[in-house]
Amino acid sequence: MVAVDFRGMVPVDDDAVLAASPAAAAILTALVTSGPQSRVTLARKLGLSSAAVTKAARPLINAGYLSELDATERTGPGAGRPASPLMVRADREFFAGVKLTGDELIGVVCDLTAQVHAVAHRPLASSSVDDVLAEIAALVAELLDGPQNYRERTRRLGLAVSGDVDRESGLVRYSPFLRWHNVRLGKLAAAATGLAVTVENDVKALTTAEHWFGEGAGADSFALVTVGVGIGCGLVVNGRPVSGSHGVAGEIGHLSVDASGPQCHCGSRGCVEAIAGTSYIVAAAGTPTIEAAVDLARDGDPTVGAVFARAGEAIGLGIAAVANLVGPARIVVSGEGLSAYDLFEPHIRAGFERQAFGAAVDCPLSIRPLPFEEWARGAAAVSIQSRLVPLA
Amino acid sequence: MVAVDFRGMVPVDDDAVLAASPAAAAILTALVTSGPQSRVTLARKLGLSSAAVTKAARPLINAGYLSELDATERTGPGAGRPASPLMVRADREFFAGVKLTGDELIGVVCDLTAQVHAVAHRPLASSSVDDVLAEIAALVAELLDGPQNYRERTRRLGLAVSGDVDRESGLVRYSPFLRWHNVRLGKLAAAATGLAVTVENDVKALTTAEHWFGEGAGADSFALVTVGVGIGCGLVVNGRPVSGSHGVAGEIGHLSVDASGPQCHCGSRGCVEAIAGTSYIVAAAGTPTIEAAVDLARDGDPTVGAVFARAGEAIGLGIAAVANLVGPARIVVSGEGLSAYDLFEPHIRAGFERQAFGAAVDCPLSIRPLPFEEWARGAAAVSIQSRLVPLA
DNA sequence: ACCATTAATTAACTTCGTCAAGTATTGATT
DNA sequence: AATCAATACTTGACGAAGTTAATTAATGGT
Numbered sequence: 001m002v003a004v005d006f007r008g009m010v011p012v013d014d015d016a017v018l019a020a021s022p023a024a025a026a027i028l029t030a031l032v033t034s035g036p037q038s039r040v041t042l043a044r045k046l047g048l049s050s051a052a053v054t055k056a057a058r059p060l061i062n063a064g065y066l067s068e069l070d071a072t073e074r075t076g077p078g079a080g081r082p083a084s085p086l087m088v089r090a091d092r093e094f095f096a097g098v099k100l101t102g103d104e105l106i107g108v109v110c111d112l113t114a115q116v117h118a119v120a121h122r123p124l125a126s127s128s129v130d131d132v133l134a135e136i137a138a139l140v141a142e143l144l145d146g147p148q149n150y151r152e153r154t155r156r157l158g159l160a161v162s163g164d165v166d167r168e169s170g171l172v173r174y175s176p177f178l179r180w181h182n183v184r185l186g187k188l189a190a191a192a193t194g195l196a197v198t199v200e201n202d203v204k205a206l207t208t209a210e211h212w213f214g215e216g217a218g219a220d221s222f223a224l225v226t227v228g229v230g231i232g233c234g235l236v237v238n239g240r241p242v243s244g245s246h247g248v249a250g251e252i253g254h255l256s257v258d259a260s261g262p263q264c265h266c267g268s269r270g271c272v273e274a275i276a277g278t279s280y281i282v283a284a285a286g287t288p289t290i291e292a293a294v295d296l297a298r299d300g301d302p303t304v305g306a307v308f309a310r311a312g313e314a315i316g317l318g319i320a321a322v323a324n325l326v327g328p329a330r331i332v333v334s335g336e337g338l339s340a341y342d343l344f345e346p347h348i349r350a351g352f353e354r355q356a357f358g359a360a361v362d363c364p365l366s367i368r369p370l371p372f373e374e375w376a377r378g379a380a381a382v383s384i385q386s387r388l389v390p391l392a
Numbered sequence: 393m394v395a396v397d398f399r400g401m402v403p404v405d406d407d408a409v410l411a412a413s414p415a416a417a418a419i420l421t422a423l424v425t426s427g428p429q430s431r432v433t434l435a436r437k438l439g440l441s442s443a444a445v446t447k448a449a450r451p452l453i454n455a456g457y458l459s460e461l462d463a464t465e466r467t468g469p470g471a472g473r474p475a476s477p478l479m480v481r482a483d484r485e486f487f488a489g490v491k492l493t494g495d496e497l498i499g500v501v502c503d504l505t506a507q508v509h510a511v512a513h514r515p516l517a518s519s520s521v522d523d524v525l526a527e528i529a530a531l532v533a534e535l536l537d538g539p540q541n542y543r544e545r546t547r548r549l550g551l552a553v554s555g556d557v558d559r560e561s562g563l564v565r566y567s568p569f570l571r572w573h574n575v576r577l578g579k580l581a582a583a584a585t586g587l588a589v590t591v592e593n594d595v596k597a598l599t600t601a602e603h604w605f606g607e608g609a610g611a612d613s614f615a616l617v618t619v620g621v622g623i624g625c626g627l628v629v630n631g632r633p634v635s636g637s638h639g640v641a642g643e644i645g646h647l648s649v650d651a652s653g654p655q656c657h658c659g660s661r662g663c664v665e666a667i668a669g670t671s672y673i674v675a676a677a678g679t680p681t682i683e684a685a686v687d688l689a690r691d692g693d694p695t696v697g698a699v700f701a702r703a704g705e706a707i708g709l710g711i712a713a714v715a716n717l718v719g720p721a722r723i724v725v726s727g728e729g730l731s732a733y734d735l736f737e738p739h740i741r742a743g744f745e746r747q748a749f750g751a752a753v754d755c756p757l758s759i760r761p762l763p764f765e766e767w768a769r770g771a772a773a774v775s776i777q778s779r780l781v782p783l784a
Numbered sequence: 785a786c787c788a789t790t791a792a793t794t795a796a797c798t799t800c801g802t803c804a805a806g807t808a809t810t811g812a813t814t
Numbered sequence: 815a816a817t818c819a820a821t822a823c824t825t826g827a828c829g830a831a832g833t834t835a836a837t838t839a840a841t842g843g844t
Binding site: 219220221233235237238239240242243244245246247248249250251252254255256257258259260261266267268270317321322323324325326327328329330354355357358359360362363 | 611612613625627629630631632634635636637638639640641642643644646647648649650651652653658659660662709713714715716717718719720721722746747749750751752754755
């Protein structure tokens with residue numbers, strides 16, 4: 001039985017709970033990303049005294065963000081008082097996430113641990129800023145105002161957009177598929193929805209989701225490679241995402257792997273994207289669509305099969321370059337292109353293993369297709385992160 | 393005239409001065425790396441109040457690490473009280489640095505700002521651990537016990553070794569040229585010299601030196617490419633050096649830039665090192681030594697000239713890969729291979745500009761030869777850093 | 785002579801942690 | 815059953831290291 005702490009019972013402004021102490025944010029972050037843990041374990045991991053954890057956790061418990069596991073669920077080591085691990089009450093707060101593409105919006109509602117609770121789609125008839133904002137507002141309303149009434153526990157919305165995005169200011173400098181230039185999407189969407197909005201590049205958002213809530217959880221360095229129309233790469237190094245000083249980073253698609261390879265739209269030759277990008281595969285296969293190329297390859301067409309083999313190998317070489325240069329703890333390969341997973345996978349591994357230098361071959365490689373709503377979950381993950389780490 | 397502060401006059405243990413406060417270490421670091429600055433400027437840069445700077449700076453002044461610029465040197469902006477910038481007394485403390493190669497030791501003495509005050513060389517007859525330790529001790533004695541008597545203000549020694557080094561423990565896991573395996577060089581050298589020893593990989597040490605005291609000063613991200621027998625790369629991302637989770641990072645030499653290029657000793661084809669490494673250049677030029685190849689190329693031999701052109705271009709492609717992937721604020725290209733600076737430079741730039749994607753071409757590229765003692769200065773720089781940032 | 789302006793210092797206060805001591809809850813030993 | 819060792823958690827006193835606001839200092843312009 002826990003004694004009632006009257007100081008903690010003072011009504012608490014939600015946002016003030018985390019601002020209250022740096023330790024509170026650290027504790028909540030550790031629990032969200034690494035699951036239930038005792039105070040002692042948290043103290044060791046965060047470099048704090050257990051007294052500090054006790055103190056910082058109390059307001060979080062009182063505010064409904066944390067609870068203790070039931071006595072029955074305790075996992076005592078043997079002797080001594082068993083721990084009562086702290087766990088996140090995931091449904092204390094929800095977060096909306098929306099991925100913007102040129103012709104569609106995908107939206108999700110996630111809880112504090114980035115579990116998806118609801119999904120919704122919405123076609124985009126026009127990519128004018130006003131129309132997109134109206135559709136975002138409608139999609140968010142559809143997600144939040146259903147029977148579950150997520151609305152009352154949702155304060156934040158994350159948006160993921162491809163292109164050049166400044167997360168701090170919520171400015172979309174340039175987005176190719178929407179054909180936007182310098183749109184203050186953060187402010188506009190906040191006005192349209194009444195939520196606190198975070199805007200992030202889509203690949204970086206997905207990388208963040210995977211780094212906090214997926215296979216990259218807890219890793220100090222991590223890379224996510226996306227395969228599709230473009231070949232992209234999100235990087236986490238020294239525990240933080242890599243942005244690139246001149247606005248360029250993770251451009252794995254424009255590494256040249258073959259000096260005499262095909263011409264790329266960037267002006268160079270033999271870029272990974274010019275070998276493995278969807279439109280280049282379609283052109284090389286001589287089919288009208290990528291689906292047709294996939295079908296031919298699966299039916300055993302040797303010419304089209306070789307196109308996929310070459311593409312997979314080029315991706316593998318690009319991944320090896322990442323491993324050789326930054327040495328991430330692990331690499332995840334995903335993206336809509338991997339719907340043709342079976343055609344790519346062995347060749348990606350072969351290319352990687354051929355070019356990875358020394359111990360870099362030990363870098364674990366996960367290759368798997370990606371549900372498309374995962375992009376929206378990435379947007380929500382960025383929003384969760386902005387809640388837990390006000391300044392990072 | 394500054395009033396005497398009696399509290400500050402209490403005798404201070406040297407090492408305690410920095411341990412005294414995090415702010416003190418931050419201030420000294422900022423002054424060492426960015427030159428003299430007023431307290432107000434420091435406060436802004438470090439995110440502190442000017443009151444905090446005043447307080448933290450006083451013990452450093454009393455201990456002789458800082459002083460104020462003379463009134464005559466003050467650079468007042470116009471109105472208001474002119475600032476009295478703080479500056480480091482560089483000769484308050486000295487640091488020894490030694491670079492180990494397979495057949496030679498190069499040693500330097502540096503002050504707090506990494507200015508070289510003395511240089512000495514020493515051939516290595518044997519690379520047995522005991523012999524090398526004896527030579528290190530003799531070299532350090534030669535450097536420190538001269539007429540200047542650096543000894544009395546030197547407590548630390550940095551060692552730079554090529555290969556796989558664990559800086560934390562001072563362990564040399566493997567060093568190819570010395571043919572060492574698991575040598576506890578840190579402890580051994582500390583016993584042999586009586587100094588506190590830091591051991592670091594040579595490329596990382598040089599990167600550190602350039603990041604703190606050279607062209608990379610103050611940059612959040614930075615890359616140093618070394619050209620020589622091997623082609624190496626040190627990276628700083630998110631303000632910290634990149635180590636690589638599996639012990640591999642910065643292996644720019646084993647990026648493949650030409651699928652049909654020459655066979656590399658790593659097993660792959662077309663690696664940058666297999667085109668631009670010294671021994672491969674000698675082989676391609678068909679000359680007995682690299683000097684002979686350089687001479688022929690400078691005399692206008694078109695075949696050998698083309699070898700250097702191709703090598704430079706391969707290096708440029710590798711650098712473009714770094715720029716495209718991690719987007720460093722700037723890149724420095726150096727190393728003993730650049731004694732043939734004139735033969736490489738335009739081709740490195742051409743390769744870089746061809747393959748750099750989008751705004752990555754804006755990344756400033758410094759290409760310059762490197763005095764060989766610079767490697768030893770890198771070792772000293774690591775030692776300085778270990779003094780200023782006890783835990784980093 | 786006075787004022788606006790910027791720099792540096794000082795003292796009171798706030799924040800956020802640690803430390804050391806005590807309480808709580810278990811398994812093992814007598 | 816009583817006690818003990820072990821481990822987890824809590825508590826209150828304390829201390830480190832910053833902040834804010836007021837004060838002092840030094841300059842150029844009017």
